[in-house]
Amino acid sequence: MDVICLEDKAFFALVEAVVGRLKPENDTTGFKWISDVDAMHCLNIKSKTTLQKLRDEGKIRFSQPQKKIIVYDRDSIEAYLEKHAKETF
Template identity: 45%
Template sequence: MKTDNLIMISEENFFALLEKVISYFETREGRENEEIWIDTEAAKKMLSIKSDTTLFKLRSEGKIEFSQPSRKIILYKKASIIKYLEENSYKPY
C-alpha cells in the first residue's frame, strides 16, 4: 500500500517558492518567443548597414549564418549576427 508524504512549509516560504516558479516560467516563455531567424531588413538594422551588397558579402564570406527556404526569401540567424558584432567590437584601453 502506497502512502502519501506530506510536506509542510510556512506561508512565507510558500509564497516565495510560488514567486520563483512564476518567474521561471515567465523567463522561459520569453526565450521561446524570441526570434531565432530574422529577415533581411532586420539583419541590416542590427548591423547598422543599408546596403544589400554588404549583407551579401558577410553572408558569402561565412561571417553570418543564413537560411534560404525559397529563392527569394533569405533569413539570418540572429545569434550569428550578435556573435559577429561581438567579435568585431573593440574594448577601450
C-alpha cells in the same frame, strides 16, 4: 458620455496589464531567424550588397527556405558584432 476616474496606482496597473498582454504578440526579439531588413538594422548597414558579402564570406549564418527568401541567424549576427567589438581604455 461616461467618465471613469482612477487613482494613479490603479491607472498605471491597468496600463501595465495592457502592455503585458500586447508585448508577447508584437515582440520579434525572440525570433532566431530575422529578415534582411532586421539584419541590416542590427548590423547598422544600409546596403544589401554588404549584407550579401557577409553572407557569402561565411561571416553570418543564413537560411534560404525558398528561392527568393533569405533569413539570417540573429545569434550569428550578435557573435559577429561581439567578435569585432573593441574594448574601451
